[in-house]
Each structure stands twice: as structure tokens, then as C-alpha cells.
Amino acid sequence: MRILLIGATGKLGAAVHETLAGRGHEIITVGRGGGDLRLDISDPAQVTEAYDRAAERAGTLDAVVSAAGDTPFKPVAEMAAEDYAAGFRGKVLSQIELVRQGTARIAGRGSFTLITGVLSRDPVPTGSAAAMANGAVEAFVRAAALDIAPQRVNAVSPTVVTESLADYGDFFPGVKPVDLAQVAAAYVRSVEGGQTGQVYEPV
């Protein structure tokens, strides 16, 4: 398959890239800081540009997979309204735009795989913007799946990953981490499987 991968330079994106490429797929990478297409998808116009340039380069895409999304972490009392708006633009609208603009662009039975995370269901202090964003994307996925069939849309919602425990472990006391390989496997399941409207929680 021809797959557009957003967020390829992060730890998760690199693992997803390696896993999907290892299964014989052709990957076009998009990133703010690197990749085949250097673009910031939190700007809807750059989502359009990503699709335009991917089409020139590779023709019709079979799948779009996202491993990118930024949200601020602060206690509610230290947040500004703009922090929540930034979380919306950086993780919600950015990924919704991949789907909204993508339905007319990708293959008739193509798929979208978005990234969320455990905080929507299992919150931590300072995580209200991240939780908001994850909850938004997960509910969007369940609903959008009804509208876009036979195209498909799923989310991957990992807990803290084993390979990032040194950086983020303190946020998740007592939480069993998940190996990056299992998170990447959830992307494979979404891209190559037939399910839609699912929120995969890799373990």
C-alpha cells in the first residue's frame, strides 16, 4: 500500500515507519521538522498541501496514518483559554482535517489511523488538555466511521510506552507501560484489517 505517515520523526512515528515499511508498504513521511514533506498539519492549508504533494509523488494513497499531536500540560488553574485552543488545533482539528480533506483523495476503500492516548480514559494531573484532545478524536473516530464507509477510520490509544518511561514515567505512577512494537502493531491492524470506528488500546 501507499501510506502517508504524519509525525515520522518522533519515537512513535519512527517505529510505525519501520514496522509498515518492513511489511512492504511504500511510505511518504510528513513532519514539521523533517520527512519527505516538511509541513505542519495543525494548519488546515498545509494538510491540503500534504495531500497535493503526496499525490504528485505517489498517486492515490491507500492509507493515512498519524503519529503526531501536541497538547500543553499544566494544571487547570494555570491553563489559558488559548492552551485548550492550541490543544484542539494541535491534536484534534489537525487529525480531523486529515480525514475530512482525505476522503475525496485516498482510495475508495482506504483508511485513516489517528493517534490519541490513555489520558482520555485514565487521567493524570495537568493532563486536562491532552485528555480533552484524546477524547475528542476518539469520539470523532467512532462517529466519522459511519459517514465515510467504505473508507475506514480508527484510532490508536496507547498508554505510556516502555521506550519513553525515562521521560514520562513520572506522569504514570504504577501504570504498566506498553512496548512501542505493540503500538506499531495496532497501526498495522488498523491499516491492513477491515475494522472501522475502533479505538485500539495496545497492551
Next chain:
Amino acid sequence: MRILLIGATGKLGAAVHETLAGRGHEIITVGRGGGDLRLDISDPAQVTEAYDRAAERAGTLDAVVSAAGDTPFKPVAEMAAEDYAAGFRGKVLSQIELVRQGTARIAGRGSFTLITGVLSRDPVPTGSAAAMANGAVEAFVRAAALDIAPQRVNAVSPTVVTESLADYGDFFPGVKPVDLAQVAAAYVRSVEGGQTGQVYEPV
């Protein structure tokens, strides 16, 4: 208790008003089209004004309850990026601002009760923006509860209400409706109870 009620002119808001007033609470109503304070909380500056004017009128609030939130309904293919942004402003950021700005304003053990809805978990076609908004608010509630304790925050997430079946029943084929009185009771449970971080699903 002194309670600020947002969205008092809607069918749900009127029922919540009547139920809370009937339990002896003092209610100050806020609405775009009517109420004690005529304001639009989708503008963060008007949330500030609502709190300022409510304080002048009634002193310290014990609870803030929201029965207001607008989102567009269209198939994903007919949505614009602005439709999702409007849903965010109209139902997500508006209610987050009630909490974010309210923590420094309401009583030390006061509470916030927000409105979501069934579409986050049980979607319908054309409901992707509503689902997104509901999922965002529900996840925010679970996470924000950790930060704002001993103040509390919950959501009420009704399915289609019996009294609105004539208008919305066609969107919910085969779904068992819930009586407005049971939805209002969930607000009572949130305001007068001790729980926090909950998403009440009245039946």
C-alpha cells in the same frame, strides 16, 4: 445553594431550572436569548462577564451548571474545518472556560456540571462534530477533576429525551429515550452529591 445556570431558555435548561429551584436553590440564569444575564459563553470574555455580574448580584456561587452547547450536524464530506472549530467553541471551550475561570470564583467546595450527550459513545450519521465535542468535554471532566479538587466537576450525558422525540427521534432509531426529569435528576446528583470526574448517563 447559589447556582449559575447556563442555557436556561432551552427545554433542558428550563427543566433543570425548575428542578433545582424546586429544591430550594437560588438560580441565576445565563442565556444568549434570555435569562437574568444575556450573554454568549462561547466567547471567553462573556464567561468572565457572567462571573462578574453573577458575583455582583448574588455573591459567591456554590455551583455552575451548564445546559448549553451547539454543534453543527452534517456528513463528514459536507463539513468544513470551520464547522469543527465552531463545535469546539460552542460546546467544548465554552464549558471548559466555565471551569477554568470559575475555580477562582466559586466556593472552595463548589461544583461544575457540564452537558455532553450520547453521541460520543453511541454515534449517529452526521454527528461527528457533536461526538467530537461530547468526547472532548467528557475526557476533560475526568482529568480536570484531579486538578481542581476539592472543587468538583461532572458531566451529564443524556441520550435523546422523551420530550424531544418529535424533533430528534429520527436521528435515534430504536434508541430508548430518557425522560427530561431523569436528566434533571442527574444535575441534582452532581450538584448536591459528593462525586467528581463522573459522566452521568441518565436512564
